[in-house]
Amino acid sequence: MRHTISxxxxxxxxxxxxxxxxxxxxxxxxxxxxxxxxxxxxxSRMTIVTTGDDMVIEQIIKQLRKIIDVIKVTDLTHExxxxxxxxxxxxxxxxxxxxxxxxxxDIFRAKIVDxxxxxxxxxxxxxxxxxxxxxxxxxxFGIREIxxxxxxxxxxxxxxxxxxxxxxxxxxxx
Amino acid sequence: MGDCKxxxxxxxxxxxxxxxxxxxxxxxxxxxxxLLAEDVEYVFGYxxxxxxxxxxxxxxxxxxxxxxxxHEQGAQHMADGYARSSGKVGVCLVTSGxxxxxLVTGIATSFMDSVPVVCLTGQVATAVIxxxxxxxxxxxxxxxxxxxxxxxxxxxxxxxxxIKEAFYIAGTGRPxxxxxxxxxxxxISQVEFDYPDKVxxxxxKPTGEGHIQQIKKVAEVMAAxxxxxxxxxxxxxxxxxxxxxTDLARTAKIPVxxxxxxxxxxxxxxxxxxxxxxxxxxxxxxxxVNECDLLIAVGARFDDRVTGKLDDFAPKAEVIHLDVDPASxxxxxxxxxxxxxxxxxxxxxxxxxxxxxxxxxxxxLIGHWKQTHPLKYQKSDRIKPxxxxxxxxxxxxxxxxxxxxxxQHQMWAALHCGFFGxxxxxxxxxxxTMGYGFPAALGAALANPxxxxxxxxxxxxxxxxxxxxxxxxxxxLNVIVALFNNGFLGMVRQWQELFxxxxxxHTCLEYTNPDxxxxxxxFGAVGLRVDRHDEVVPVLEKAMSIKNLPVMIDFHIDxxxxxxxxxxxxxxxxxxxx
Ligand SMILES: Cc1ncc(C[n+]2csc(CCOP(=O)(O)OP(=O)(O)O)c2C)c(N)n1
Numbered sequence: 001m002r003h004t005i006s007x008x009x010x011x012x013x014x015x016x017x018x019x020x021x022x023x024x025x026x027x028x029x030x031x032x033x034x035x036x037x038x039x040x041x042x043x044s045r046m047t048i049v050t051t052g053d054d055m056v057i058e059q060i061i062k063q064l065r066k067i068i069d070v071i072k073v074t075d076l077t078h079e080x081x082x083x084x085x086x087x088x089x090x091x092x093x094x095x096x097x098x099x100x101x102x103x104x105x106d107i108f109r110a111k112i113v114d115x116x117x118x119x120x121x122x123x124x125x126x127x128x129x130x131x132x133x134x135x136x137x138x139x140x141f142g143i144r145e146i147x148x149x150x151x152x153x154x155x156x157x158x159x160x161x162x163x164x165x166x167x168x169x170x171x172x173x174x
Numbered sequence: 175m176g177d178c179k180x181x182x183x184x185x186x187x188x189x190x191x192x193x194x195x196x197x198x199x200x201x202x203x204x205x206x207x208x209l210l211a212e213d214v215e216y217v218f219g220y221x222x223x224x225x226x227x228x229x230x231x232x233x234x235x236x237x238x239x240x241x242x243x244x245h246e247q248g249a250q251h252m253a254d255g256y257a258r259s260s261g262k263v264g265v266c267l268v269t270s271g272x273x274x275x276x277l278v279t280g281i282a283t284s285f286m287d288s289v290p291v292v293c294l295t296g297q298v299a300t301a302v303i304x305x306x307x308x309x310x311x312x313x314x315x316x317x318x319x320x321x322x323x324x325x326x327x328x329x330x331x332x333x334x335x336x337i338k339e340a341f342y343i344a345g346t347g348r349p350x351x352x353x354x355x356x357x358x359x360x361x362i363s364q365v366e367f368d369y370p371d372k373v374x375x376x377x378x379k380p381t382g383e384g385h386i387q388q389i390k391k392v393a394e395v396m397a398a399x400x401x402x403x404x405x406x407x408x409x410x411x412x413x414x415x416x417x418x419x420t421d422l423a424r425t426a427k428i429p430v431x432x433x434x435x436x437x438x439x440x441x442x443x444x445x446x447x448x449x450x451x452x453x454x455x456x457x458x459x460x461x462x463v464n465e466c467d468l469l470i471a472v473g474a475r476f477d478d479r480v481t482g483k484l485d486d487f488a489p490k491a492e493v494i495h496l497d498v499d500p501a502s503x504x505x506x507x508x509x510x511x512x513x514x515x516x517x518x519x520x521x522x523x524x525x526x527x528x529x530x531x532x533x534x535x536x537x538x539l540i541g542h543w544k545q546t547h548p549l550k551y552q553k554s555d556r557i558k559p560x561x562x563x564x565x566x567x568x569x570x571x572x573x574x575x576x577x578x579x580x581x582q583h584q585m586w587a588a589l590h591c592g593f594f595g596x597x598x599x600x601x602x603x604x605x606x607t608m609g610y611g612f613p614a615a616l617g618a619a620l621a622n623p624x625x626x627x628x629x630x631x632x633x634x635x636x637x638x639x640x641x642x643x644x645x646x647x648x649x650x651l652n653v654i655v656a657l658f659n660n661g662f663l664g665m666v667r668q669w670q671e672l673f674x675x676x677x678x679x680h681t682c683l684e685y686t687n688p689d690x691x692x693x694x695x696x697f698g699a700v701g702l703r704v705d706r707h708d709e710v711v712p713v714l715e716k717a718m719s720i721k722n723l724p725v726m727i728d729f730h731i732d733x734x735x736x737x738x739x740x741x742x743x744x745x746x747x748x749x750x751x752x
Contacts, residue, residue: 009377010376010377013326013328014314014315014318014326017315017318018318021318021319022319025319055504058504059501059505062500062501063501065500065501066499066501067377068322068323068343068375068377068378069377070377071376071377
């Protein structure tokens with residue numbers, strides 16, 4: 001099963017390679033890893049997407065917790081969480097295909113961020129499923145290059161009443 | 175009351191007095207002050223370019239004492255042997271580049287067996303790191319998967335805190351090696367010295383003393399079992415919990431088997447002792463695990479040399495697992511009752527709750543197995559290695575510390591020496607590092623000047639770190655090196671005999687082995703050779719009488735002897751060959 005694991009780590013030299021090394025050294029899958037500083041520059045947040053059966057996931061979490069520079073490990077998979085990925089997709093585009101592409105981009109609420117006589121670059125944000133869906137739709141036009149960030153995720157917080165689905169959040173579920 | 179007032183007055187005085195000025199020291203001086211603050215007695219080291227500033231300071235410092243080895247691998251193994259035999263953190267100090275890479279095998283050895291060692295390596299100046307400078311190597315990168323943690327110190331201001339953290343991390347929780355890489359300029363720059371008395375590492379809080387509800391549950395399960403067995407690993411010794419374990423096993427009347435690293439956690443002359451289990455374990459220990467209804471693992475990690483085929487390991491048992499490392503629990507085998515924490519503290523809380531289990535029938539059955547399937551070997555005029563092991567224990571005494579190298583002799587020592595107290599068996603279990611046994615004995619001897627230390631080694635492995643005879647002679651350490659000379663890489667030869675149709679590919683050393691007696695004499699040590707069975711005890715006695723010099727005894731053992739019992743790799747307990 002696919003799991004989304006969120007880590008709070010010390011923002012130090014070499015932490016990233018400790019974690020990447022753990023995955024490669026122990027033969028754990030890593031579908032994506034995403035890192036960035038938090039509001040406190042001493043810490044970084046990492047989001048790792050990995051796949052494995054329950055025993056493997058349990059090991060991954062325990063092994064991550066053993067790393068001295070790792071402060072907190074949360075498996076978000078079974079918690080209500082928001083996850084997003086961003087992708088830039090550069091694809092072939094001629095005057096005959098442009099309209100169809102723009103339609104697809106609109107449906108996914110993506111954006112065109114660069115254009116040339118023969119190409120278009122699309123920016124899309126959403127769950128990894130959504131990103132995959134638009135990639136699949138654009139494939140027939142001929143994708144030249146693609147850059148994906150990998151997933152970032154945070155646990156949702158409730159105010160005690162019903163969840164506050166802001167319009168922005170709903171959009172992202174397309 | 176009066177005292178109280180006095181205190182207050184004093185406090186005021188202190189507050190009024192100007193703050194004591196902190197000393198400004200170089201990184202090298204700070205390092206030595208830090209080692210003193212950590213009560214380090216010995217540093218096992220080897221100098222080189224970038225660490226000359228440290229060695230220069232050590233030249234005039236009365237402590238720590240430097241033990242100059244002849245190879246950095248020797249330094250790491252000595253620090254490891256020192257740590258295993260004393261429970262203290264071992265320390266080694268080497269130069270950058272090749273000095274650092276020469277530690278790697280030793281660090282991995284310490285890591286696999288959870289041994290607390292702080293490895294100090296020199297590094298090129300921070301300004302040239304990454305430039306492929308002379309003797310530059312990314313040692314923190316290289317050792318990342320084989321250290322508990324490692325540091326590259328980039329600023330002298332961080333040095334004191336880093337050393338404090340390194341010792342703390344190495345010695346607490348599940349111990350392990352911690353490497354600190356020290357660039358040359360960091361050793362030379364000067365800052366105010368301030369050694370912290372506390373550490374605060376947000377991501378490192380070694381786990382406590384076990385959950386009490388879970389401990390209560392464990393006590394109940396233990397009392398209800400009819401065929402329980404303790405399966406005790408090195409973690410029990412590391413946690414200084416051998417005494418607690420022994421008391422508990424005796425109160426609850428539960429038999430005990432230990433792993434290779436657990437030898438000594440429970441006295442083997444106790445009727446409840448089953449000796450070692452696993453690939454070369456006793457018949458009755460393996461059978462007890464196969465038939466038990468409750469397996470109580472204490473500081474053990476279900477290593478494949480113990481379990482064999484996982485699905486068939488302890489097939490009828492529920493499993494209790496006490497361990498300081500949560501990641502060890504349910505890693506290989508599903509555990510029914512995990513308790514995470516320091517083994518000693520857990521056992522201390524478990525003991526008052528434990529009741530005597532109804533194990534009379536079980537112990538009777540085990541007694542029967544011990545009689546019908548004892549450890550055995552053929553008596554002969556030739557020197558049987560098993561006999562040498564028995565003789566070593568007889569002549570050198572119960573308290574003697576035995577270190578081993580890796581191979582057949584290691585298994586014979588494990589099975590036939592007999593172990594009666596913790597920290598008396600020092601051996602490389604997890605990594606199985608040939609070349610470990612002799613230097614480890616030197617570290618153990620320095621840590622235990624009041625104890626006899628015997629290194630049981632093979633003719634293959636001894637040649638991997640022979641050079642340390644110079645260190646042993648220099649330190650006037652009177653360790654006994656019992657060389658089990660069979661002219662073969664015996665353990666590999668045994669596998670070739672059993673599983674590769676007796677094709678002895680590159681395992682015969684006979685014609686190219688040196689004359690070991692002459693060789694150690696060239697180092698200034700004493701060399702004795704034994705060819706006959708009846709000379710074994712007298713020669714050991716003679717070796718015991720020699721003071722202040724290492725003695726090597728070249729036992730020419732029966733060359734074709736094999737280690738049994740043996741469970742062939744990947745098979746189950748009932749496939750055991752006796
Ligand atoms: C550094 C290293 N290289 C290779 C091995 C593989 N190995 C395990 S036992 C063994 C033979 C050891 O021979 P010897 O030291 O003569 O001891 P014996 O088995 O004969 O008692 C070898 C080569 C090892 N464990 N360590």
